[in-house]
Amino acid sequence: MRNIIQTLFLVTALGLGSTLTAQADEFTKEDLDIWQKEFMAVVAVGRTAFTDPNLGTNGVVCAQCHPNGANTHPETYPKFQKQIGRVITLPEMINWCIRNPLEGKPMALDDPKMVAMQAYITHERRNVKLAPGKH
Amino acid sequence: MSIINRRTLLKTGGTFVAGACLPLTNIRLAFADQSQDFTFAYISDSHIQHIKGTKFVRNWDQGLKRAVAEANLMSPKPDFVMYGGDLAQLGTREELDHGFEIMSALKHKTHYVMGEHDYYADLGEYWSSQVGKQYYSFDHKGVHIIVLNSILTDDHWTHERWANGTERMGVMAGLDDPRGSPFMVGAAQRKWLANDLKGVSKDTPIIVFSHSPLQKLFKNWNFWTDDAELVQAILQPFDSVTVFYGHVHQIQYNQIGNITFHSVMATAWPWPYPESYAQAENHMPHLTVPINRADPFFERDATGWQYVDINSGKATVKFSLTENEPRTVGYDAKRGYPLDTKYVSRSKPPQNHY
Amino acid sequence: MKKIFSITAIVLFFSIQTGFAEPLGLPPVPIPADNPQSKAKIALGEKLFNDPRFSSTGDVSCATCHDAAKGFADGPLKTSEGIKGLTGTRNAPTILNAAFMKSQFWDGREPDLEGQSKGPFINPVEMGLENHDPILTLVRDDRAYWKMFRKVFGLKKKNALTMDHVAKAIASFERTIISGNSPFDHYYFTNNKAAMTPSAVRGFNVFLEQGRCVSCHTVSQTHALFTDSRFHNLNVNFNSISGGVQALAKRQQQEKADGVDLDVSILTDKAVAELGRFVVTGQWRDIGAFKTPTLRNVDLTAPYMHDGSIKTLEDVVDFYNNGGFVKAGDPVNSFQSGGIRPLGLNDTQKADLVAFLKMLTSPLN
Numbered sequence: 001m002r003n004i005i006q007t008l009f010l011v012t013a014l015g016l017g018s019t020l021t022a023q024a025d026e027f028t029k030e031d032l033d034i035w036q037k038e039f040m041a042v043v044a045v046g047r048t049a050f051t052d053p054n055l056g057t058n059g060v061v062c063a064q065c066h067p068n069g070a071n072t073h074p075e076t077y078p079k080f081q082k083q084i085g086r087v088i089t090l091p092e093m094i095n096w097c098i099r100n101p102l103e104g105k106p107m108a109l110d111d112p113k114m115v116a117m118q119a120y121i122t123h124e125r126r127n128v129k130l131a132p133g134k135h
Numbered sequence: 136m137s138i139i140n141r142r143t144l145l146k147t148g149g150t151f152v153a154g155a156c157l158p159l160t161n162i163r164l165a166f167a168d169q170s171q172d173f174t175f176a177y178i179s180d181s182h183i184q185h186i187k188g189t190k191f192v193r194n195w196d197q198g199l200k201r202a203v204a205e206a207n208l209m210s211p212k213p214d215f216v217m218y219g220g221d222l223a224q225l226g227t228r229e230e231l232d233h234g235f236e237i238m239s240a241l242k243h244k245t246h247y248v249m250g251e252h253d254y255y256a257d258l259g260e261y262w263s264s265q266v267g268k269q270y271y272s273f274d275h276k277g278v279h280i281i282v283l284n285s286i287l288t289d290d291h292w293t294h295e296r297w298a299n300g301t302e303r304m305g306v307m308a309g310l311d312d313p314r315g316s317p318f319m320v321g322a323a324q325r326k327w328l329a330n331d332l333k334g335v336s337k338d339t340p341i342i343v344f345s346h347s348p349l350q351k352l353f354k355n356w357n358f359w360t361d362d363a364e365l366v367q368a369i370l371q372p373f374d375s376v377t378v379f380y381g382h383v384h385q386i387q388y389n390q391i392g393n394i395t396f397h398s399v400m401a402t403a404w405p406w407p408y409p410e411s412y413a414q415a416e417n418h419m420p421h422l423t424v425p426i427n428r429a430d431p432f433f434e435r436d437a438t439g440w441q442y443v444d445i446n447s448g449k450a451t452v453k454f455s456l457t458e459n460e461p462r463t464v465g466y467d468a469k470r471g472y473p474l475d476t477k478y479v480s481r482s483k484p485p486q487n488h489y
Numbered sequence: 490m491k492k493i494f495s496i497t498a499i500v501l502f503f504s505i506q507t508g509f510a511e512p513l514g515l516p517p518v519p520i521p522a523d524n525p526q527s528k529a530k531i532a533l534g535e536k537l538f539n540d541p542r543f544s545s546t547g548d549v550s551c552a553t554c555h556d557a558a559k560g561f562a563d564g565p566l567k568t569s570e571g572i573k574g575l576t577g578t579r580n581a582p583t584i585l586n587a588a589f590m591k592s593q594f595w596d597g598r599e600p601d602l603e604g605q606s607k608g609p610f611i612n613p614v615e616m617g618l619e620n621h622d623p624i625l626t627l628v629r630d631d632r633a634y635w636k637m638f639r640k641v642f643g644l645k646k647k648n649a650l651t652m653d654h655v656a657k658a659i660a661s662f663e664r665t666i667i668s669g670n671s672p673f674d675h676y677y678f679t680n681n682k683a684a685m686t687p688s689a690v691r692g693f694n695v696f697l698e699q700g701r702c703v704s705c706h707t708v709s710q711t712h713a714l715f716t717d718s719r720f721h722n723l724n725v726n727f728n729s730i731s732g733g734v735q736a737l738a739k740r741q742q743q744e745k746a747d748g749v750d751l752d753v754s755i756l757t758d759k760a761v762a763e764l765g766r767f768v769v770t771g772q773w774r775d776i777g778a779f780k781t782p783t784l785r786n787v788d789l790t791a792p793y794m795h796d797g798s799i800k801t802l803e804d805v806v807d808f809y810n811n812g813g814f815v816k817a818g819d820p821v822n823s824f825q826s827g828g829i830r831p832l833g834l835n836d837t838q839k840a841d842l843v844a845f846l847k848m849l850t851s852p853l854n
Contacts, residue, residue, distance in 0.1 A: 080709070080710075082704070082707060082717075083701075083703065083704045084697065084703065085697060085703045085707065085708035085709055085710075085713075086708075086709070086710050087710065099698065099699070100701070106698075
């Protein structure tokens, strides 16, 4: 009985955040685990890049100013960035940082390392509400 | 600019009223015994970073150079300059030498606090050979001044875990590196501190300089001193204690019992406030009105240094910020805790935690 | 009758608004609530702007240093020439788009065009009058002026006509001296890719990225003023005072406290002039800092910088590329803005950047 109540409570709680509580043809736990593992492996690559003194040319690392990716605010992109003069996406801002404080060469926007850095940054900012355009 | 005299002071119950502060004419509050008042400059966290050969990261160099140049403009001259630690980024001889060279342009007597970035490469050996003692005390115009090395940690972490000093330094240099270890003052220094204070009367104003906060604010980034409550207990019996600390690269202030806490800015780069990292719990002082980033393009954004007026043992901290508006945080005698002159209405009373 | 009048006023208002439709690439011109635009006021302002009788020698007008034929500046002069060929310490900033600036003068010591316009009349090295009285005497006694002032400001008595009215009329005229609609504007805001040369297109990219220009000379996706209206120490000629900043700053702040006119000390005292924004705020962060000028029509307004010390756009680009100096080995001062640093641009990139800057010239109307 207690279990049922707990489950009901859990379902209700989840229901607040998502529109569907239970679906037919649920993902298997195995699938979910694999996908999560893949994601976290890329997050780890991102963390490595984020603390890599060779990402730029002067030894400065991203985490020096952004411990745990803080103050990168991935939830606010796309947004207007004055120093670029237009509404940009997160990877464009990452490139701005590589070019400026790190004095390095910007990466292709679909470079796997760039994707990994976004994975790391957004993972550190999980559960924060989307706020596009916010400063 | 409002010149404050004794009458206005009495009228406002001792609230600091120093509004716009002209940098070249430090406002001195008139107390009964003016000879006990003094001003010092406080520069911290420059993180001089070696690239290779004679190349250093220009951005951090410029931050320290600017602070030194501005401190040299102070009039009347400050009684001394306190350097709050983390002169170097990875504690190498090249970095420390380069930092000391920039600091040598200062026209004032300078004292130093040890930061973890100065320490963990060689456990403070080179720094000590250039600066001297890692913890010490002295008296200045009726105030007892104590400098602590608060960035020590346990022996096992320090001596057993790492292949060499470079590796150890690399880990401690990563603020968010989970392999790091919480800072502490340690038993030996606490014993020294208790002993040092034995001969000091309880009404003597005390100023303590440390690199880490001597509070437990945010463990995740080592805004934390593990034996903070033990150190605080030694200081608490004194009527008026002010702790200044670096490390956090942002404005923080707090009051715990008789102890007032002030952080100082970095000349190198600003850090986000712990609230911006949603995945870990923080105990930031409610009292603090945070500083906003002015504009990340400007490389001196949200960096700066400060000059401190000590009046009757209480501190008024004036922040000289390169891209932000200047700020003044001083002790409000009526409320019994420090406040920012500009944001009095926004501040909340302090919470009690270590 | 009253009703008819107000309808006419509304019609007039709309026609003026239409007349002032912003050129491509500009936001609406900010108009202060206490100085609305009118055709008559603008015409009066233009007359005042071009009238040399408001100088002690009778031969210097606003237009002398802000010459429409020279992009409303006075190139190739380094620093402007006032009465009797006297020179000040500043390169004349263009009036073009000054209406969008959040403050006026290189050091921003006046908040608006109204305040700015009163200064040069009584500066000993500009128009050289002792005070504003001769101006008021002239505009009150001159039949044409009095007629215009009476109409524009609804004045009844001559002694009700003050310097504020003169300033308001001049400012109204200056708010019509705006320029957009350049090849860049067509390229960027109407997506006409042929509007700029390929070299200029590459130069725009340098402007946005490696050149770091856009951080202060701002551009957005709806308009481009090419200025942040903020103050920066670039290291232009600051080293001429760097040996004695403390004594100089102290002296200047003391003089200011003693009531010495800022306009006069800035234009007649070379050392004080180099303190830049500091003379206004007294803050260390503003030492040697000057307002970011617009880049629109920059090809027409050589020489450059607050003291006109850099002759060509090519030299300006070199100056920035070096990290804030002209000759290798020139010292960089400790107060230099954090945004200035060596850029590593090659010769092609530098040439492209100059080509882009030349695309910011607006067509003559």
